Amino acid sequence: MLDTRLSHAQRKRIDKYSTKAKAYLLGVQGNNGLLFKLAVYSLLIGIGFVYLFPIIYMGSYSFKSLEDLLNPLISWIPSTFYTENYQVAYKVLNLFPTLLETLYVTVIPALAQTAVAAVIGYGFARFEFPLKKILLVLVLITFIIPPQVLLIPRYVFFNELELIGSILAFLLPALFGQGLNSAIFILIFYQFFRMMPKALEEAAHLDGAGNFRIFITIAIPMAVPAIIISFLFSFVWYWNETALASLYFGNALTTLPIELGKFNATFEQLYAGDTSTQNINEGISMAGTMLSILPLLIVYFFTQKWFVEGVDRSGITGE
Incomplete structure (x- = not known):
């Protein structure tokens, strides 16, 4: 009997340790296991x-x-x-003047695009008007159409209006809801404002507030996450856009990505016949690339908290 009891106790002990091992490796009741x-x-x-x-x-x-x-x-x-690689790259990129021009042609259109997308998204979400669904579908279709398809007609149109070589070539489309990927920002605000409780607006109407005041004092403060994520994405897309910028700005304006694209040619022009400077190599090219992306890294470093919060609260699953 003693051997049987000991054998039974050992089996219970083995089962207990086996259960703990399985729980530790595989998890139990919603807890994630080690594997x-x-x-x-x-x-x-x-x-x-x-x-x-x-x-x-x-x-x-x-x-x-x-x-x-x-x-x-x-x-x-x-x-x-x-560090001489960075000194050479700094001179080739003409860094600070080029950086200021880049911020000029990216921040202003990004701000305009975010503001206009908020207004359009609020209008679609809160008001009823004829052909609303058709217009919303047309807005979303503009996101599907590749911008390269519209390059020639837009260039001809802007050239007739004498907008080539001016920031207005970026700014005017943004002001009319046709900036870079404006449709996705309109959709973000549309979905965000639809989730807002209508009771807040109804209470404001009873207090005598008009639609504009409700939009400014209630809708906009609640849409801060959508505003942050829209501005940051818009800023990055305008920053990285080189094809449209090269076409519309010509030689009047430039950006860091454009200057990086012609880095080798600019280097040859600056140092042609200069025997004191070596030929371009991978170290100089990498230094120029680092300087061109450094502003974006700094922006993300200081705004990552709001960026992650904005993505989480605005419902973006990946872009």
Whole structure:
């Protein structure tokens, strides 16, 4: 009997430890087990590495001298931090004047596009008028049509209005709800304002507030997450747009991405016949690329809290 009892107690102990092991590895009652966490963290680390690798690569090579670039023994860490690459890239990009022009042609249209998208989205969400659904569908169709299809007719139209070489080529479409991907921002505000309780507006109407006052004092403060996410996405899209900017601005205005696109040609013009300066190499090119994306990284560093909150509260699942 004693052997049987001991054997039974051992089996209970083994079952107990087995249950704990399964719960620890697989989880129980909604708790994530170790295997699930390992799989998730491995996936996140892999995705993070894919995104961070180009930045790490650029940062490493931008500080390498020509000797380090030619040395097969030096892979990631330079022998010395060679800052002359950034000095050359700074001169080739004409950084500060170009940065100011870039902010000029991106921030103003982004602000205008965000404001107009908020007004249009609120109108579609809160008012009833003839052909409302058809107009909303037409607005969304503009997001499907590639902007390259409209390049020639828009260029001819802007040329007739003498808008070529002016920021108005970006600003006027944004003011009329036809900026870069304006349809998606209108849809964001449309969905956001639809979720607002109508009781707030009805109470404001009873207090004598008009539609404009309700929009300014109630709708806009509640739509801050949508405003943040719309402005940031709009800012980045205008910043990275090179085809339309090159076509509409010509030689009158420029941006950092445009200057980066002709980095090699500008370098050759500046240093042609200058024997004191070496030919362009990968380190100088990487330094120019880092300087061109650095403003965006700084903006995201200071606005990441509001950016993540805006994505979460505005319901964007990926863009």
